[in-house]
Amino acid sequence: MSDYTLRDRTHNCNSLTSRDAGKEVILIGWVASRRNLGGAVFVDLRDREGITQLVFLQEKEGDLQSRAQQLRYEDVVSVRGTVISRGDKNKTGKIKTGEIEVDVSELNIYSRSEPLPFPIRDDISSTLETRLKYRYLDLRRTSVQKNLIMRSKFVSAIRKYLTGDGFLEIETPYMVKYTPGGARNFLVPSRLNQGQFYALAESPQIYKQLLMVAGMEKYFQIAKCFRDEDPRQDRQLEFTQIDLEMSFADENDIMNLVEAMIIQAFTETGLKFNSVPFQKMEWEQAMSLYGCDKPDTRFGIPHVNLNKFASESGIGILEKAAQNSFLVKGICIPKSASFFSRKKIDELTEFVKKEEIGQAKGLIWLKLGADGAFTGSVAKFLTPEKTEILKNTMSVEVDDTVFIVADETAVTHKVMDNLRRHIAKILNIIPPGSFSALWVTRFPMFEKSSEGQWVSSHHPFTHPVREDLEKLGTEQQGSVKAMAYDLVINGNEVGGGSVRIHDSEIQAKVFKSLGIADEQAQQLFGFLLEAFKYGVPPHAGFAAGLDRLAMIITGAESIRDVIAFPKSVNGADLMTNAPTRVLEKQLQELGIAVNSNPEKE
RNA sequence: GGGGUGGUAGUUAAGAUGGUUAUAACGCCGGCCUGUCACGCCGGAGGCCGCGGGUUCGAGUCCCGUCCACCCCGCCA
Numbered sequence: 265m266s267d268y269t270l271r272d273r274t275h276n277c278n279s280l281t282s283r284d285a286g287k288e289v290i291l292i293g294w295v296a297s298r299r300n301l302g303g304a305v306f307v308d309l310r311d312r313e314g315i316t317q318l319v320f321l322q323e324k325e326g327d328l329q330s331r332a333q334q335l336r337y338e339d340v341v342s343v344r345g346t347v348i349s350r351g352d353k354n355k356t357g358k359i360k361t362g363e364i365e366v367d368v369s370e371l372n373i374y375s376r377s378e379p380l381p382f383p384i385r386d387d388i389s390s391t392l393e394t395r396l397k398y399r400y401l402d403l404r405r406t407s408v409q410k411n412l413i414m415r416s417k418f419v420s421a422i423r424k425y426l427t428g429d430g431f432l433e434i435e436t437p438y439m440v441k442y443t444p445g446g447a448r449n450f451l452v453p454s455r456l457n458q459g460q461f462y463a464l465a466e467s468p469q470i471y472k473q474l475l476m477v478a479g480m481e482k483y484f485q486i487a488k489c490f491r492d493e494d495p496r497q498d499r500q501l502e503f504t505q506i507d508l509e510m511s512f513a514d515e516n517d518i519m520n521l522v523e524a525m526i527i528q529a530f531t532e533t534g535l536k537f538n539s540v541p542f543q544k545m546e547w548e549q550a551m552s553l554y555g556c557d558k559p560d561t562r563f564g565i566p567h568v569n570l571n572k573f574a575s576e577s578g579i580g581i582l583e584k585a586a587q588n589s590f591l592v593k594g595i596c597i598p599k600s601a602s603f604f605s606r607k608k609i610d611e612l613t614e615f616v617k618k619e620e621i622g623q624a625k626g627l628i629w630l631k632l633g634a635d636g637a638f639t640g641s642v643a644k645f646l647t648p649e650k651t652e653i654l655k656n657t658m659s660v661e662v663d664d665t666v667f668i669v670a671d672e673t674a675v676t677h678k679v680m681d682n683l684r685r686h687i688a689k690i691l692n693i694i695p696p697g698s699f700s701a702l703w704v705t706r707f708p709m710f711e712k713s714s715e716g717q718w719v720s721s722h723h724p725f726t727h728p729v730r731e732d733l734e735k736l737g738t739e740q741q742g743s744v745k746a747m748a749y750d751l752v753i754n755g756n757e758v759g760g761g762s763v764r765i766h767d768s769e770i771q772a773k774v775f776k777s778l779g780i781a782d783e784q785a786q787q788l789f790g791f792l793l794e795a796f797k798y799g800v801p802p803h804a805g806f807a808a809g810l811d812r813l814a815m816i817i818t819g820a821e822s823i824r825d826v827i828a829f830p831k832s833v834n835g836a837d838l839m840t841n842a843p844t845r846v847l848e849k850q851l852q853e854l855g856i857a858v859n860s861n862p863e864k865e
Numbered sequence: 866g867g868g869g870u871g872g873u874a875g876u877u878a879a880g881a882u883g884g885u886u887a888u889a890a891c892g893c894c895g896g897c898c899u900g901u902c903a904c905g906c907c908g909g910a911g912g913c914c915g916c917g918g919g920u921u922c923g924a925g926u927c928c929c930g931u932c933c934a935c936c937c938c939g940c941c942a
Contacts, residue, residue, distance in 0.1 A: 297902075297903080297904095299900095299901045299902065299903095299904050299905095300898085300901095300904085301898060301899055301900070301901060301904070301905085302897070302898035302899065303898075303899030303900095304898095304899040304900060304901075305899095305901095306900075306901050306902065306904085308902070315902095317901090317902070319900085319901090321899075322899070336893095337892085350900090353900085354900055354901085354902090356901095356902060358902070359902085362902085379875065379892065379893055380875080380876085380892080381875060381876070382875080382876050382877085382892095383876070383877090383891075383892070385903085387903080388876085388877075388891080388903090389877085390876065390877070391871090391872085391876090391877085391934075391935090392934065392935065393872085393933075393934045393935085394876075396934085446941085446942085447940085447941055447942085448940080448941085466941095466942095467942090491941065491942095492941095493940055493941040494939085494940060494941080496936085496937085496941085497935090497936070497937090499941070618937095619868085619937095619938065620868085620937055620938050721942095722942080723942095750942080757942065759942085760942060807942085809942080822935095832933085832934065832935085833934070833935065833936085834933080834934085836933090836934095838933095838934085
């Protein structure tokens with residue numbers, strides 16, 4: 265008896281075929297299943313690559329078979345044995361190694377497993393709560409392992425691409441100076457400086473710009489970022505960005521680089537985009553065609569602006585909407601007239617009225633019949649002339665269904681965006697396994713906060729487009745566009761970036777436009793402004809959400825499925841029970857008092 | 866902060882209008898079995914029905930509160 269190590273292992277559990285028959289092999293893994301037939305015992309041995317069947321027959325010398333009979337789920341063992349063909353009668357296509365089995369001559373048990381909290385099988389799912397509590401067991405399931413393996417391959421392709429292109433991988437601090445604005449920060453108390461706090465970095469933004477000042481030219485980092493905001497299906501408190509920055513670069517340099525990098529990483533992961541090069545679209549066009557800045561371009565159904573038609577349509581509510589400068593938009597769903605029964609349309613009407621969908625007041629629908637006339641909620645108001653105009657404006661054909669929403673601009677956009685995606689889903693028109701990428705460019709530089717203040721849409725170091733520079737600080741400030749770009753894949757914002765300001769005059773103008781006084785700017789970003797005095801190269805960068813990319817390439821439904829140890833929706837680690845209270849002594853060292861609620865234990 | 870769904874053996878679930886001893890499957894324990902691959906067959910153990918109140922002769926079931934998980938809005942690039 266000997267304890268084998270990985271060096272002794274001759275094959276993984278996914279590699280043996282009938283061509284290996286007769287070989288003596290050593291395998292190491294977990295007992296995935298045991299089938300005890302009395303005279304013959306079959307054991308499925310599992311490692312991260314796959315499963316191989318072991319067989320223990322009665323004729324074997326010693327107590328080998330009785331020891332095999334005592335094996336239980338998830339015992340960790342190594343075996344030495346001979347590969348034998350199962351023959352046509354006993355082979356199976358269910359596993360890749362189904363042609364063979366290993367006739368075991370030596371069995372070593374490294375450790376035994378107690379009965380499991382839940383079965384480790386892909387076809388039986390447990391509740392998420394239990395799975396997260398025993399995450400290390402959940403991670404043994406091949407479906408989750410597959411995701412992490414794919415993510416690893418993806419990251420290594422990214423690294424390979426960027427280092428091959430002359431990028432330096434440089435780490436930046438996670439514990440940084442707190443700056444207001446943007447996401448809520450996690451705070452880290454300082455023992456050496458009682459009463460003072462670091463912030464956990466929301467992103468390496470400022471440091472990477474300083475690396476450009478430092479002359480690094482091309483920087484990247486696979487960086488953890490921390491944001492104290494409510495987690496969602498695609499958001500965690502801590503997540504990972506592929507962060508990069510390049511000197512002497514303009515928008516197209518960055519987009520070309522990132523595009524090539526993403527395509528390369530997809531290719532190495534065995535995935536392909538529907539069309540290359542990626543489509544580019546200005547923000548305004550995206551809003552007009554899709555009502556959102558991250559449209560899913562795997563399918564069509566664009567929005568059509570109907571304000572002109574509405575204003576002279578003869579339909580009371582539409583004419584009134586147009587007079588009130590509401591936004592009137594329609595979508596045409598081809599060959600769907602029979603699909604949209606009265607019941608389905610009523611359901612859609614309820615759908616668009618929901619608050620989270622945008623709270624439209626109603627949904628106008630029309631179906632074009634074989635006779636060339638519309639039927640539907642407002643059909644009776646349509647003259648033959650107006651019918652023709654609508655048909656032409658929206659390219660409506662027989663058996664198509666048209667949906668129209670007229671409301672305040674933001675509401676119409678939000679509702680029509682949701683409606684377009686919802687209809688694509690219920691009509692099942694999104695081809696599975698397809699990937700469609702889109703660059704959205706020329707984002708607005710500013711937006712109004714809820715308090716009516718101008719705030720940066722991206723961040724205050726984003727460069728405005730040249731032709732809008734004179735609009736800064738004027739009435740037209742809202743229409744200033746930024747040299748900013750987002751990468752959208754399948755309707756997910758997977759990353760974004762911008763050209764940064766390197767001219768102190770422009771930077772001063774932008775701060776002024778945001779109502780940030782000089783001394784305030786000094787206080788917040790003084791070190792950056794100071795650095796920029798000593799020779800700053802023009803630079804631009806990009807940051808991609810690695811977790812979202814991993815979700816897309818694996819088809820995962822939740823960000824938790826591509827993170828080894830994710831947190832719950834309340835930010836808890838259910839396995840370790842973090843966060844926890846700490847000792848009074850620890851708090852004293854930090855100079856912190858907690859307004860605690862001891863009964864709440 | 867707001868809205869929704871769920872919580873019953875180790876696990877996954879069933880438990881109409883409140884009514885005897887709370888079911889099933891898998892797992893676990895014991896026995897049988899030489900071609901299984903979700904092996905099969907026989908037997909057994911296993912429960913604070915999330916937690917705390919309340920209504921009732923009687924609560925897994927009804928009411929109130931609370932905790933946890935998940936989804937959405939707000940928030941978040």
